[in-house]
Amino acid sequence: MALETLNPRQREAACFGNSPLLIIAGAGTGKTNTLAHRVAHLVLQQVPAERILLLTFTRRAALEMTRRAQRIAGEALKEVKLPWSGTFHSIANRLIRRHCKRVGLDPGFSVLDRGDAADLMDFVRHERGLSRAEKRFPRKDTCLAIYSHRVNTQRSLAETLQTLFPWCAEWEPELTGLFRDYAERKLADQALDYDDLLLYWHAMMADEALAREIDAQFDHILVDEYQDTNVLQAEILQRLRPSGEGLTVVGDDAQAIYSFRAATPENIRGFAAQFDAAVVALEENYRSTQAVLDAANALIAKNLRSRKKNGAKPRYVTLADDASQAQYVVTQVLAARERGVLLRRQAVLFRSSHHSDALELELVRRNIPYVKYGGLKFLEAAHVKDVLAVLRWADNPKNRVAAFRALQLLPGIGPSLAERIFTHFEAEGFAWQGLKSSSLEFDELMRALGNPETPWPGQLGRVRECYEPHLERLYDAAQVRAGDLLQLERISTSFETREKFLTEMALDPPQATSDFAGVPYLDEDYLVLSTVHSAKGQEWEAVYLLNVADGNFPSEFSTGRPELIDEERRLLYVAMTRAKSDLHLLAPLKYYVAQQSRMGDKHVYGAQSRFLTEAVMACLEPLAWGDAYGAEAPLAGKPTVDVASRLRGMWS
DNA sequence: ACTAATGTCCTTTTT
DNA sequence: GGACATTAGT
Secondary structure, eight states: OOGGGSOHHHHHHHTOOSSOEEEEEOTTSOHHHHHHHHHHHHHHTTOOGGGEEEEOSSHHHHHHHHHHHHHHHGGGSSOOOOTTEEOHHHHHHHHHHHTGGGGTOOTTOEEOOHHHHHHHHHHHHHHTTOTTOSSOOOOHHHHHHHHHHHHHHTOOHHHHHHHHOGGGGGGHHHHHHHHHHHHHHHHHHTEEOHHHHHHHHHHHHHSHHHHHHHHTTOSEEEESSGGGOBHHHHHHHHHHOTTOTTEEEEEOGGGOOOGGGTBOTHHHHHHHHHHTOEEEEEOEEEEEEHHHHHHHHHHHTOOOEEEEOOOOOOEEEEEEEHHHHHHHHHHHHHHHHHTTOOGGGEEEEESSGGGGHHHHHHHHHTTOOEEEESSSOGGGSHHHHHHHHHHHHHHOTTOHHHHHHHHTTSTTOOHHHHHHHHHHHHHTTTOGGGOOOSOHHHHHHHHHHHOTTSOSTTHHHHHHHHHHHHHHHHOSOHHHHHHHHHHHHHHHTTOSSHHHHHHHHHHSOOOBHHHHHOHHHHHSOOEEEEETGGGTTOOEEEEEEOOOSTBBTTBGGGOSSHHHHHHHHHHHHHHHTTEEEEEEEEEEEEEEOSOOSSTTOOEEEOOOOTTOOHHHHTTSEEEEOSOOOOTTOOOOSSOSSOHHHHHHHHTO
16 A cells, blocks of 8 residues: 555554544645545555545545545556445445334435425414514525524524524424424335434434444445534444444544534534544645735634745735626636646635526626536426426425426416325325326326335426427527436436435535536536635635625625634635635635615625734735726735836836 | 415524 | 515415
């Protein structure tokens, strides 16, 4: 094994024995590489791959890890496949399916993705008459967010409301009732939302016999990005492996950015004491130039040290507005490409998904290919959801969210008819023979799909054929949408079963346009656009960070509580430390915000981010670009235009 | 009872 | 500019 490429600390971590281990891995310190070496090391030590449980934040991360472990283990082994690697949620799904009888579930239970869960929440919301209240009741997404937070923190609803959703606090009694019904509905429908996956796993681990049985399945348990786990996940680990033997967790509390998902950095801070674990800290940064790290260090009082001593200071660029920000990025990106930096080695990062709107327009106009991560996914497109709903219903006849969506595709069927049809179907014992919608063709389709004998290949095509005639009636741009469905069909062929396809689509949807657009596109060069959250764990030669202004960094919604502000600072830290050598912090004087309360007030004047203190600014190169009108603009730092010497020069 | 059209209010980030 | 409620028209 190629251990000589590791530094002593990394090697220590990679070859560590069986007792509990905590690896603190600062940004860019070779975390993935170290963990991959550890996996390879274990495999070479004759630990069977199927006895290694690898929990990562995304499946992408898991794939990257196995890919590298494979390469490291080298020719010594034929193939390293880690069948038990994935997110907490996807592993939960598998364990629950395996033991579904023990927890009272049908083998074919459904996994609700975010949208499905919101739809179900909305259904109950209407059912309880909350939609037409005198004052506006929180909308479905907010309800779901509150629910989820309460579940994942295991704290009381009152506390959740008070700390994170104060504007909804007045609705506490109604929300309690809503959530009770929502949970009841899920039970009746044999449907699990994301939180349920953790809750069921958690509950299974409370059963001592079952916990020991699953525990015995694994020799080693490795958890990546441990700083972003929540209380529930930590308890699952604790119950699964109380001794901590063979348990390795990796993370960096300076990069904790998921508290909105109820993650708590206390998990990683308390781990060493909890399991009496050995701690190995990786501090040598291999990614960025010292100039980039200086700025990041100043931001968060860290001391990352680089091996790349030289390098230009990161730029702090003041621009007029959104449009010139887009212009700047395009200009710089193309210039860098001229210097030989491929587009795909450059990335544009932003706080919020819609911040890239103006830039995307410009990229399309200039014919620059790009791929966007984070934000809206393709699976959220209505027509894709429609087709999936038909399949989901076929997969689990009790899945009422899917049923309602599918039924309402038929002309003349709205909410109330759908309800009536479903009730009748329910009374018939969920037997497909008992389905009587308004369309014979549809009934027959469902009967065919509902028949376990029907082979999976071809099912999506069949749905598509029945659905396509409706496309034109339901939506505009039917052509484009039909194309998407073809893509979906292509993707579906790589899954062995319908259940696997549907579950994957819910738990691990294609992250970016490229995942859908197909493989050939990936051969081309493209610019990466990503939210900062989705950029975690990645690196690029050049990074352009949009809208660095108070209101985004930190977000205006986080200004209340100090611990939220801290997380916002870490978010900026994560963004900055993605850059290897070129870092551009862009600060438009005027940028557009998603329309808020006051009419006509579509843009906002960005004040300098409070995180850019004097110490940080000292590490940046200020620059005004284009026509940064607005003389009142708070240009930080030294003058950048030397008028004096020009004036003098005219007369010398 | 469904569908389209109008009016009103907005809290980001993701498994 | 989008989600969501309400209203008018079929």
